[in-house]
Amino acid sequence: MNSRSFRIALRLFLLFSLVVGSAIFLWNFLKTEKVQALTQSPVVEEIQGAVKTLNNSLSSKWKLKGLSPTPAATNETLARRLSLALTGAVPSLEELRKLENAKEGTDTVNAWLDHLFADKRYADYLAERLARVYVGVEPGPFLVYRRRRMVNWLSEEIGKNQAYDQIVQDMMGSHGIWTTNPEANFITVATRQNMEKKGLDEVKLATRASRAFLGISMDCMQCHDDKFGDHWKQKDFHQLAAFFSKSEIALTGVQENEKRIYETRLRGNPEEEEVGPKVPYRPDLLPENGDLRSRLSAWITHRENEAFSRAMVNRAWALIFGRPLVEPVDDIPLEGPYPAGMEILARDFADNNYDLQRLFRVIASSEAFRRSSSSGDAESPVTGKMEFAWAAFPVTPLRSEQVAGSIIQASNLHTIDSESHIIKKFQRMSETNDFVKRFGDQGEDEVREESGTIPQRLLLMNGKLVGERIKPNPFFNASSRVADYSTSDDEAVENAFLTVLTRRPSEPEKAHFTGILNETYKKNRQNMMADIYWALINSTEFSWNR
Amino acid sequence: MNLNNLLSQTDPNACGKHGMWNRRGILKTAGLAGLSWLTPLSGQLALAAEKSGKRPRSVIVLWLQGGASQLESFDPHPGKKIAYGGKAVDTAQKGVQFAEGYEQTAEVMQDLSVIRSLNSKEGDHARAMYNIKTGHRPLPGLVHPSLGAIICHEMPELKLDIPTHISILSNQFPARGGYMGAKYDAFKIGDPVNPVPDISSWVDKDRQDSRLKSLDLLEASFSAGRLSKLDEDRTLHQTNVKRALNMMSSDQLAAFDVKQATEEERDGYGDSAFGRGCLTAVRLVEAGVRCVEVTLNGWDTHANNQEFTRKNAETLDPAIASLMKSLKERDLYDETIVLVGTEFGRTPKQNGVAGRDHWPHGFSVLLGGGGIAGGRVIGETDPEGEKEEASDKVTVDDLHATIHKALGIDSSFEMMTPLNRPIPLSEGNPVRKLLET
Numbered sequence: 016m017n018s019r020s021f022r023i024a025l026r027l028f029l030l031f032s033l034v035v036g037s038a039i040f041l042w043n044f045l046k047t048e049k050v051q052a053l054t055q056s057p058v059v060e061e062i063q064g065a066v067k068t069l070n071n072s073l074s075s076k077w078k079l080k081g082l083s084p085t086p087a088a089t090n091e092t093l094a095r096r097l098s099l100a101l102t103g104a105v106p107s108l109e110e111l112r113k114l115e116n117a118k119e120g121t122d123t124v125n126a127w128l129d130h131l132f133a134d135k136r137y138a139d140y141l142a143e144r145l146a147r148v149y150v151g152v153e154p155g156p157f158l159v160y161r162r163r164r165m166v167n168w169l170s171e172e173i174g175k176n177q178a179y180d181q182i183v184q185d186m187m188g189s190h191g192i193w194t195t196n197p198e199a200n201f202i203t204v205a206t207r208q209n210m211e212k213k214g215l216d217e218v219k220l221a222t223r224a225s226r227a228f229l230g231i232s233m234d235c236m237q238c239h240d241d242k243f244g245d246h247w248k249q250k251d252f253h254q255l256a257a258f259f260s261k262s263e264i265a266l267t268g269v270q271e272n273e274k275r276i277y278e279t280r281l282r283g284n285p286e287e288e289e290v291g292p293k294v295p296y297r298p299d300l301l302p303e304n305g306d307l308r309s310r311l312s313a314w315i316t317h318r319e320n321e322a323f324s325r326a327m328v329n330r331a332w333a334l335i336f337g338r339p340l341v342e343p344v345d346d347i348p349l350e351g352p353y354p355a356g357m358e359i360l361a362r363d364f365a366d367n368n369y370d371l372q373r374l375f376r377v378i379a380s381s382e383a384f385r386r387s388s389s390s391g392d393a394e395s396p397v398t399g400k401m402e403f404a405w406a407a408f409p410v411t412p413l414r415s416e417q418v419a420g421s422i423i424q425a426s427n428l429h430t431i432d433s434e435s436h437i438i439k440k441f442q443r444m445s446e447t448n449d450f451v452k453r454f455g456d457q458g459e460d461e462v463r464e465e466s467g468t469i470p471q472r473l474l475l476m477n478g479k480l481v482g483e484r485i486k487p488n489p490f491f492n493a494s495s496r497v498a499d500y501s502t503s504d505d506e507a508v509e510n511a512f513l514t515v516l517t518r519r520p521s522e523p524e525k526a527h528f529t530g531i532l533n534e535t536y537k538k539n540r541q542n543m544m545a546d547i548y549w550a551l552i553n554s555t556e557f558s559w560n561r
Numbered sequence: 562m563n564l565n566n567l568l569s570q571t572d573p574n575a576c577g578k579h580g581m582w583n584r585r586g587i588l589k590t591a592g593l594a595g596l597s598w599l600t601p602l603s604g605q606l607a608l609a610a611e612k613s614g615k616r617p618r619s620v621i622v623l624w625l626q627g628g629a630s631q632l633e634s635f636d637p638h639p640g641k642k643i644a645y646g647g648k649a650v651d652t653a654q655k656g657v658q659f660a661e662g663y664e665q666t667a668e669v670m671q672d673l674s675v676i677r678s679l680n681s682k683e684g685d686h687a688r689a690m691y692n693i694k695t696g697h698r699p700l701p702g703l704v705h706p707s708l709g710a711i712i713c714h715e716m717p718e719l720k721l722d723i724p725t726h727i728s729i730l731s732n733q734f735p736a737r738g739g740y741m742g743a744k745y746d747a748f749k750i751g752d753p754v755n756p757v758p759d760i761s762s763w764v765d766k767d768r769q770d771s772r773l774k775s776l777d778l779l780e781a782s783f784s785a786g787r788l789s790k791l792d793e794d795r796t797l798h799q800t801n802v803k804r805a806l807n808m809m810s811s812d813q814l815a816a817f818d819v820k821q822a823t824e825e826e827r828d829g830y831g832d833s834a835f836g837r838g839c840l841t842a843v844r845l846v847e848a849g850v851r852c853v854e855v856t857l858n859g860w861d862t863h864a865n866n867q868e869f870t871r872k873n874a875e876t877l878d879p880a881i882a883s884l885m886k887s888l889k890e891r892d893l894y895d896e897t898i899v900l901v902g903t904e905f906g907r908t909p910k911q912n913g914v915a916g917r918d919h920w921p922h923g924f925s926v927l928l929g930g931g932g933i934a935g936g937r938v939i940g941e942t943d944p945e946g947e948k949e950e951a952s953d954k955v956t957v958d959d960l961h962a963t964i965h966k967a968l969g970i971d972s973s974f975e976m977m978t979p980l981n982r983p984i985p986l987s988e989g990n991p992v993r994k995l996l997e998t
Binding site for chain 2: 151153154156208219222223226232343345346388389390391392393396397398399402410412452453455465466467468469470471472473474476477478482486521523524527528531542546547549550551553554555556558559561
């Protein structure tokens with residue numbers, strides 16, 4: 016073969032590969048797979064006992080208060096709540112088909128949880144939410160801190176459903192270099208960055224640990240005794256901080272140095288004094304041997320230290336309901352009284368090896384979770400009292416990344432997850448970041464309940480993310496594809512509602528929206544569908560959990 | 562609650578007597594709920610109170626991102642070793658000099674005072690910026706509100722279609738509402754040469770009307786059976802949609818359009834995004850906006866400090882001078898406090914690559930207008946650069962307390978924070994010398 020024909024052959028080959036490659040990509044992109052139906056979860060039986068106790072406690076409270084709970088929420092609504100809580104986005108149409116096809120008698124909530132727990136989006140999203148509590152959102156100290164590594168590590172642990180006490184012990188007792196032992200970033204993030212002192216900030220570590228792992232906010236006690244509760248003394252706080260006093264960052268990373276002592280100025284004493292480590296309650300649970308940090312982490316995660324399980328139960332509840340059992344989420348009284356459900360869930364969590372997935376299952380299987388957020392009767396609407404007692408699902412704001420994630424998911428018919436094409440994932444990440452920046456990030460404020468703002472509304476009404484994602488584009492945008500491929504106006508409207516709001520339209524809604532689509536074709540129809548998407552995305556319902 | 566109480570709440574001097582969520586609470590008890598949290602009544606009362614005298618009502622913050630060198634700006638030590646050859650120019654205030662490159666600002670020195678002894682304990686960009694913008698050092702579990710948010714929260718709300726707290730050319734750290742709520746976050750815009758972001762609909766009027774009609778239907782079906790005052794008491798969603806639509810069609814948007822200023826005025830500010838931002842800040846304050854922040858990047862001069870600071874001065878100098886001039890021309894000088902701030906200064910001694918490193922001890926900011934005395938100098942740094950401490954030290958808390966005081970805000974007012982811990986707006990003491998006439 017001479018060089019000319021070789022070049023021609025090479026060109027033909029390249030052209031051929033390009034065509035075949037694109038065809039495969041397109042095929043994958045456009046094909047509609049046969050959806051697998053959800054099947055009964057094998058764990059439904061296991062959790063029945065706990066769920067029953069929990070439900071009894073809730074229903075006797077409702078009875079006592081004379082509250083009649085709202086009707087049961089639909090399967091789609093329950094799926095939406097769980098997907099938002101555990102993956103940060105509404106479910107895709109593709110996922111909803113699985114739900115639709117579930118066999119009669121399937122416990123759809125637990126089957127849906129099986130589906131979510133198997134998805135990497137669950138581990139990634141929960142890791143990010145928890146990381147905000149453990150290390151905050153700031154980039155943190157330069158050189159000695161790698162937030163990304165910490166989040167990836169957490170995601171791996173969550174992905175394999177590691178026992179929660181083990182995760183906490185790993186972080187609390189971590190040693191070594193923050194890049195090879197990513198859990199050590201929990202310690203190194205507390206490296207002082209101001210000009211007065213160097214080294215690790217014991218006070219910051221004690222504050223984080225007591226808030227995150229025990230649901231105890233004692234940071235006021237840094238400067239004075241408890242003004243309100245007469246419960247904590249300033250000294251309690253500093254004795255807790257002293258557990259971190261032997262830790263330092265050296266060439267080999269985080270390590271213990273027995274020579275270090277903790278000195279601070281207590282109120283009433285003009286001089287700094289040495290403060291030794293002491294736990295604020297139940298000293299009998301503190302092991303005698305080991306380095307200070309490991310001893311403290313053993314005490315925190317001790318089966319009899321109920322504050323530990325309560326703190327996670329409260330957080331898990333808040334993740335799912337958008338509102339914790341006890342407010343604020345990280346300030347739970349040590350001696351109660353506790354709202355119905357708290358003690359039952361905390362005990363079940365501790366008795367079952369701090370199994371996070373089980374905790375989510377029990378909460379999601381409760382009668383409280385299954386309630387609608389509407390009474391279904393415009394004449395006697397839901398009251399604040401009903402929401403407070405969980406006799407109605409509370410209407411709470413979605414976080415900025417949940418809104419962004421939902422816009423992006425709603426503009427695709429397929430699920431955007433870790434299996435997705437890399438371009439889509441990248442697009443999703445950068446679009447989410449831009450959007451979150453303009454929408455406003457709640458930061459460490461995990462479950463802040465706030466009304467929306469005007470710039471947020473402007474962003475959804477006129478912003479780039481929504482505008483680009485709903486405009487006519489039969490290749491990339493769900494709105495156009497729904498307009499083009501649905502077999503009737505009815506079906507088109509129903510698909511739009513399912514994709515964006517995860518519910519079917521009511522009769523008046525169906526009449527209104529099919530009216531818009533009626534006798535429209537091609538580009539015009541795509542534009543009309545864009546208008547429908549716009550209205551759905553800009554509704555209260557889209558930006559709030561319900 | 563009677564009308565007198567309502568009046569006292571909208572009196573600008575009544576700051577600090579109310580709780581965190583005062584407005585919605587008051588309106589509810591006053592039977593005005595349903596008109597949203599910005600009722601015409603409260604708006605008028607507030608306006609009337611403010612129009613009666615020239616009291617300070619707005620703040621413009623020019624933020625020099627990265628830590629501006631005090632030596633190459635407002636605290637030069639010409640002829641000294643630490644000046645490294647840097648020269649100085651005389652200002653309109655006798656005996657006071659600015660660095661070369663600030664000739665125009667030097668001419669308006671009688672309208673501005675310089676604090677040369679600002680002192681903080683934060684030497685890291687993010688932390689120091691947080692510290693100076695909020696007046697508080699970072700605290701785990703809490704985000705403090707920025708100066709602009711505090712002012713918007715503490716002073717009466719005005720009936721404006723456009724946001725009252727605005728950040729121009731904001732970077733990754735725009736002014737935030739913190740624990741006062743996202744409602745107090747600054748509205749972010751870029752170079753004013755471009756249209757305000759997210760303010761125009763993507764479709765024509767017919768389609769927009771049809772979209773809104775569809776939205777109404779969805780809202781009606783969502784509210785059925787849910788909390789009886791879902792929008793008013795919880796989401797404010799529809800309320801905010803209405804206000805967003807008001808803003809989209811408001812004449813007040815003209816304040817953002819820098820092209821509507823005369824060419825002569827525009828030229829004065831220099832041909833830079835920052836210059837246009839400063840002119841826009843004046844126009845926004847004229848329209849009634851409470852607080853505008855304009856950011857100028859590029860001050861983290863760890864290398865070639867002289868070169869970079871000289872370049873920055875070319876942008877900053879005409880902008881400050883023109884800003885002061887515009888405020889005077891529009892009769893806004895007495896109503897508007899101007900702060901030229903930065904997160905920290907730079908080391909008196911240069912490093913090996915002719916740069917200066919972070920220096921939170923004794924650095925400079927400019928402050929003026931809105932009842933702040935002009936032409937004064939607070940503090941003095943060591944001309945030899947040996948001593949860390951400047952004389953007449955002013956803390957970050959003091960700086961904030963001074964601005965609060967000038968605005969009639971009671972700094973000692975303790976806000977209940979989400980930590981269930983009351984925190985005063987500022988723990989500093991006002992700098993007397995800047996408030997005495």
